[in-house]
Amino acid sequence: MNKLKSIKSIGRGKGVKGLKNSFHTSGTKHGSYSVGVTVLVIAVIVVFNLIVGQIPEAYRNLDVSSTKIYDISDTTTELLDSLESDVDMTVLAVRDETDERIRTFLSKYDALSNKINIEWIDPVLHPSALTEYDASEDTIVVSCADTGKTTTVSFDDILVFDEYSYYYYGSMSYTSFDGEGQLTSAVNYVTNDVERTIYQTTGHGEGELSSTITDMLDKNNYLLSETNLLMETAVPEDCDLLLMYAPTADLSEDEAQMLRDYLASGGKIMVIFGETGASELANLSGILTEYGMEPVNGYIADPSRCYQGNYFYIFPELSVSGDMAEGISTQMVLLTYAQGMNLADPERDTISVTDFMSSSDQAYAITEDAQTEGSYAIGATATETVTLSSGEDEDSSDTSADSEESEESEETAESRLTVITAGSLIDQGITDSFSQLENTQLFMNAVTANFEGVQNLSIEAKSLSVEYNTVQHAGLFSMIMIFGIPAVILIAGFAVWFRRRKA
Known part of the structure; x- marks a missing residue:
């Protein structure tokens, strides 16, 4: 019996000692080290996520998309930096159900300026908000208390739905993202008291502006109207810019005189020619010649600056400065079948004419009968400082005091005639197919240059189409x-x- 106990005690002693020894093997040591490292890594990850979770969403979301839909342009940054009034953006939508792209962009936009205040209101929990703001669900209400102005931006205007794909293939997809363009336009509208009116002429077979261009004019808060000068006695008084796009018929002599009178009073006119060139429109051509722009016959071919060997598809040379150079970085503008002008001496010394878009000196003006080599202006601007009298001639005395009062009553203004001889500058087939080009930017700069103290704030939507490396x-x-x-x-x-x- 005692022998059995001693054997058990010895076995028990060896078992405990063996168990202790098993924890001191090299395998156990490596296993303990792995467990410790794993615990440490998990702890670091948890702490890191807790720290990152405290960072605002605007800074922890990185834009790795090919279209860079979250990138903010310098145009928006400069506008928001110059804000003097607070702008409130009330988002009437269920936040968790809103498209992540819209949520992310709003958070990034909110972080750009302390003058921007974004508030989300759930219309399901607070249905009275829709009545209070007089807006529908999935809408951003943008307002400024200082100006008292309010506007709305629909989610459908930010994420543009592909109707063609839905109705023909039954698939839900979006074609473009216009967050920056819509919000920046809304901020500019509610904080700006100045409105500009552009009248587009009719009655001469003019072309129709594309939806891309009208959207950009609208984003810059320009009011676009129409006028038929044959039915008017003068250019409308509230006209800030008279636009004639791709006319196919000439002005009458009375209309031509209206334009001369309008320019003489400090007016602004912009003419863009289409397939019918200025040389075929005698009365309109006469106004251009008076201001130092002589149209030439034929289309411009430029072998040294052409697109893939097509001499009539040209990349003109740009010489822009000031407002005209705003946002122009690549200097790449594509024109098709452009016509040209030769700059000459204007009829009056007070007129100054300069070109901002021209061919190279190796270009040709091509007609059926001739090919004339030279450098041709494709876009030019003529300006003139004109004197405006008060029109008050109640006292016709010749006293010196009356002379001084007459001089003080005179005001000056600058008239401006902008001519572009290629309607393809804003052709939708080019502007939508080559989004990397600066056709629309140059056009909008040319429009904005007519308005003192106005910045081009129209920002194009960004395509959501998949880009392939082929x-x-x-x-x-x-x-x-x-x-x-x-x-x-x-x-x-x-x-x-x-x-x-x-x-």
């Missing part, structure tokens, strides 16, 4: 990728197989 022109590189690399791999594999087979 080789567009087959050549040596394509042949190498398609045949060369696979051939090298096959040869190398055969060499390795053959060497191992011999071994």
Whole structure:
């Protein structure tokens, strides 16, 4: 019996000692180290997530999309930096159900300025808010208490729905994201008391402005109206800019005189020619010649600055400055079948004419009968400082006092005539197909340059279409990728197989 107990005690002692020894093996040590490292890593990740969670959403969301829909342009940054009044943005939507792209962009926009205040109101929990703000669900109400102005931005205007894809294929998709353009336009509207009216002429077979251009004019808060000068005795008094786009018929002599009188009173006119050139419109051409712009016959071909070998698809040289240079960085504008002008001496010394868009000096004006080499203006501006009298001639005395009062009553204004000889500058087929070009930016700058103290704030929507990295022109590189690399791999594999087979 005692022998049995002693055996048990010895076995018990060896078991405890063996168990202790098992924790001192190299495998156990490595396992303990791995567990410790794992616990430490998990702890670091938890702490890191807690810290990141405290960072505002605007700073922890990185834009890695190819279209950079969250990037904010300098135009918006400069506007928000100059704000003197608070702007309230009330979002009438269920936040958790709102598209993540809209939520992210709003948070980034809110962080740009302490003058921007964004508040979310759930219309399901607070249905009276829709009546209070006189707006529908999924709408942003933008207001400024200092000016008393209010406007709304619908989510549908930010995320543009692809109706074609839905009705024909039954798929839900979006074509573009216009968060910055819509919000910046709304902020500019509610904080700005000045409104500009642009009258577009009719009655001469004018072309129709594309939706891209009208949207950009609207974003800049320009009011676009129409006027038929044949039915008027003068250009409307509230006209800030008279726009004539792609006319196919000439002005009457009375209309031409109206334009001369309008310019003489400090008016602003912008003419964009289409397929019918100025040389074919005698009365309109006469006004241009008076201001130092002589139209030439034919289309401009420029072999040194053409698109993929098509001499009539040209990239003109830009010479812009001041307001005209705002946002112009690539200097790339594409025109098709442009016509040209030669700059000459104006009829009056008070007129100054300069070009801002021209061909190279290796271009040609092509007609059916001739090819005339030279450098041609495609876009030019003529300005003139004119004197405006008060029109008050109650006292016709010749006293010196009356003379001084007459001089003091005179005011001056600057008339401006802008001419672009290529309607393709704002052709939708070009502006929508080549979004990287600056056609629309140059056009909007030319419009805005007519208004003192006004900045071009129209920002184009960003496409949501998928971009593919494809080789567009087959050549040596394509042949190498398609045949060369696979051939090298096959040869190398055969060499390795053959060497191992011999071994």
